[in-house]
Amino acid sequence: MSNDPKGMRKGLTQYGDSGFSLFLRKAFIKGAGYTDNALERPVIGIADTGSDYNPCHGNMPQLLEAVSRGVMLAGGLPVKFPTISVHESFAQPTSMYLRNLMAMDTEEMIRAQPMDAVVLIGGCDKTVPAQLMGAASAGIPAIQLITGSMLTGSHRNETVGACTDCRRYWGKFRAQEIDEQEVADVNNQLVASVGTCSVMGTASTMACIAEALGMTVPGGASPPAVTSARMRVAEDTGAVAVQMAKSGLTVDRILTGKAFENAMRVLLAIGGSTNAIVHLTAIAGRLGYEVDLKALDRMGRETPVLLDLKPSGQHYMEHFHAAGGMATLLRELKPLLHLDCMTVTGRTLGEELEAAGPGFKQDVVRPMSDPIYPQGGIAVLQGNLAPGGAIIKQSAANPKLMEHEGRAVVFENLEDMAARIDSDALDVKADDILVLKNIGPKGAPGMPEAGYMPIPLKLARAGVKDMIRISDGRMSGTAFGTIVLHVTPESAVGGPLAYVRSGDRIRLSVEKRELSLLVSAEELAKRERETPVVPPSAERGYRKLFLQTVTQADQGVDFDFLRAAQMRGKTPE
Template sequence: MSEKTTGMRKGLAGYGDAGFSLFLRKAFIKAMGYSDDALDRPIIGITNTFSGYNACHRNVPDMIEAIKRGVMLAGGLPIEFPVISMHEAFSHPTSMYLRNLMAMDVEEMVRAQPMDAVVLIGGCDKTVPALLMGAASAKVPAILTVTGPMITGSHKGERLGACTDCRRLWGQHRAGNIDEAEIEEISGKLAPGPGTCMVMGTASTMALVSEAMGMMLPGGAAIPAVHADRMRHAEATGARAVSLAADRILPEQIMTPASLRNAMRVLQAVGGSTNAVVHLAAIAGRLGFDLNLEELDALGAETPVLVDLKPSGQHYMEDLFRAGGLVTVLREIDTMIDRDCLTVTGRTLGQEIDAQPQSWPQDAVRTVADPIHSGGGIRLLRGNLAPQGAIIKQAAATPELLRHTGRAVVFSSLADMAERLDDPALDVRADDVLVLQNAGPKGAPGMPEAGYIPIPKKLAAAGVKDMVRISDARMSGTAFGAIVLHVSPEAAVGGPLGLVRDGDVIALDVEAGTLSLQVDDAELQARRAQWSAPDHVNVSRGYAKLYFDEVLQAEDGCDFNFLRANPRNLGQ
């Protein structure tokens, strides 16, 4: 790259006089106290994702200082800038609804402001994919780091972690086994410090698959947020960003079909969140190719779940850190991954694996010969109820429910479910199939993590722990159960899920990969003739209009069509 398009000369404002544009830019940046010597160095942007609403990112200010130190030690000039920050519990209607807005913010701010490389600070669930989506589209050298997982809490001697234990204990509260006073006490112990959920939720999963893709320095995914190594990793990330700027290694050279295949392999091996499937599909779409769901399924069939973390196992992320982090997993599946993929270090994934300290005895990562679960964590389902696919996290499901036929109990919306689920008069049995409609990308909107449909209170009180549940929604990676998700097309665009009625028979066979609605075609056609889209999709202004006009289905990552490298031809 020529000198004229680097540093302060990059992307000059359009005044019709390039010399004046540079003069004006320098005049205002000098108001920040920079010297000419500083301004002549490579500029490394740093995304400031701190927010008072985002506990997962509480340590971002400290990380920024460490990143700046690394940049300056390597001879660069660090400049932080704000981008949208989202926390899962503080985003209405959902964080997924806003993920694409954050990705657009990242893309435009990275492109608009002069920087030779950018350090992306992710953490809470949707921030990592939003950052990678934006960076993939901006085409500026980029390197990711994350805030890291929380340490665990304790209640009456029991080790606790957000948010698998949040859901487990809330379920006990719903069943009447934990009273109001105790559940309130527990709420102060589930998240005892900064960082992301310390189970194999979406944040942990996205950190691990991002490291596997090569977008993060080795070892970074599992370091706890409060650990000194987290700051040392941040410093090293800043230093490496300066080299990335010099070498002009772009995200598209690292995030390739082969590296995303590695990410899918790791997703299966760690028993990762189903949300990662949506996010990896969105990242792939930004890079110009599609995530192959059949390949994901095939990889799962041959990749055992090795990481003994909740919700599929018993441990927490700090245990994975003590076990050596991702490299311990990669060594177990070494023959199953593409070792030749480039990483942000400038070396291959295989070279980085070989350079890490040798593994040691530990109990967080099982061997291939002794897995937590064989046959993959996530399975693809297809059938007349999900023509474009659905998925189930079989590693976190009750095995007896993975092949099940039952009567549908249908909720037409989130509001309908909230109103009727716990009604003592609800006609529901333990062997029924709970069906939630209109909770997908357009239906909710924002494809909320509502797929974890609670067990109806009267069944929970009777000791029922799991049921087959089906929806076009997502599920938190921290959740568990026989839960079918991402049914596509969703109900709100006319998918077959929206045609299900109370009493219909649904058959699930995870081993066969099928999800079937046992209703004849003539009856479904009659129901389709009566179907209409929900009123809320008719929006005339703002981000909501952009969202409803452009959002795609789960298999395309719920990205906006116009943001894909190759937009879909939707026949409009």
């Protein structure tokens, strides 16, 4: 490491004369006013993902200033550079479709430009996993800075926040429980500031997971976006980045098999987003680890939900921060964690937890003896309908529906659902099971968060609040209900889901971890012969690359050529 080129001497542009390459580089950077003294310091790249299309990253100017200050106070040279920025609500067809593109952009910009360490600033759902995927592949010292959650709002004296309450109020509006004026009023209150969703959606989940992995400074997950605490975290992040550059603390020493197991424990204990399984699998795959879904399920049976946060509980992220944030949660989980895992500070998770102190009385993180939910938030299902597995967020589901057999009401794709879901002629009853096909990685494409199917309008008007819903897609971490997701293989590549017909019987048993289509193997084979599936394709561009190379949910929906060439085995080890 000591003989490797540093700073502005790293990765010289290839002109055939390395001396000229450095001479030219320094000439241009000096045009921006840098001195030789500045250019001799460790160079810290800072990934700027600010965008007017991304209000979750609306505090980017302040974060960039604070990170730069931290870098300079520690003796480094901060150099900002832009990458793609992806927001869940502004990306068509879905932000997941663009996650891998952002990961490639991040990786290639880290590789292409001279930096001794990189600060990755992200927050909205797919940005943090994309950055961690890219950094894992690039291999240099890297540290994650979370943009932070939004503040909560208030609607008619009720605390509200995106996006669990978005879905709740929209459900009320669809059921005609509230009128157009009220739904317009609450729309002004749901997002009270810039920042990510204030509940345990995918953004908050990935923030907690990033800290659990050791990729943020201690306390980096929970401060809201617009607080001074978030700016202090940013300044600390810049200083730690310089320390990492000097010590050569690379990503692979932090993101180990044991670190991923810690992250899985935290995912279960926070009632985290189902999307995090896909993202963790993708990040692990970049370093050669396979995430074992059966092991995750076994861990779930001994790792209860401790965090009282929507949608599994009642509180919001700002309350979690006030309760001590991740240190409070990790303290409760301590017997289940690998405390010897390295973090970005150069100290272990256990050492950082000791430094955080004994904690204080609070009511957001429950003790192990009094959990919000007795098992982990997520259960892994298998059966002839999902040979490669499926998942359910059991902590946000209706207990009365988790052991159920019902008649399938099938929608072939999003267009079919949109055309028929609100029709009075739809043949559907409250105890039926809604099935939506072709919203998997290739089917949509991009595995949209459409697994949270709306309750059919005529049932919603009759007061039905929940039904079993099954798909090969995803749902937002802010969503709730008895919803089976990530059915693998997906219908668009000929998985069994493709051959489900309305009227078929389906059995769900969360207790037995079973998802079964009560149709014989012979009948399914007959249907496959009669209507063979042709996987979707495209003629050009990113869509062609995506459809040709994207993997299934059990491999993280990453591109096959971006996963590590040599896999090390399954994690947990």
